[in-house]
Amino acid sequence: MIFLVVASIAYLLVRYDYVTTRYALINPLTLYKSVLGVAIIVLVLEATRRVVSAGLFYITLAFLLYPFVALYLLGALI
Numbered sequence: 001m002i003f004l005v006v007a008s009i010a011y012l013l014v015r016y017d018y019v020t021t022r023y024a025l026i027n028p029l030t031l032y033k034s035v036l037g038v039a040i041i042v043l044v045l046e047a048t049r050r051v052v053s054a055g056l057f058y059i060t061l062a063f064l065l066y067p068f069v070a071l072y073l074l075g076a077l078i
Helices: 001-014 016-021 031-051 052-071
Strands: none
Touching: 001 016, 001 031, 031 052
């Protein structure tokens, strides 16, 4: 886990200009960028669970999963 923290922060520090000026829909994400992004989300969720409370962790997890399951829920507003 420490390796993921160091790798994520190092990438953001080394490639700060690229990360802040990248065009989201024009420059596609490579595999390692996607992996680092997921790693950062997982690390922030784990830190939230340990520091704040499990309740905030579960609420945040529900908000992150909602876009993936919203189409399958009943009562869609389409």
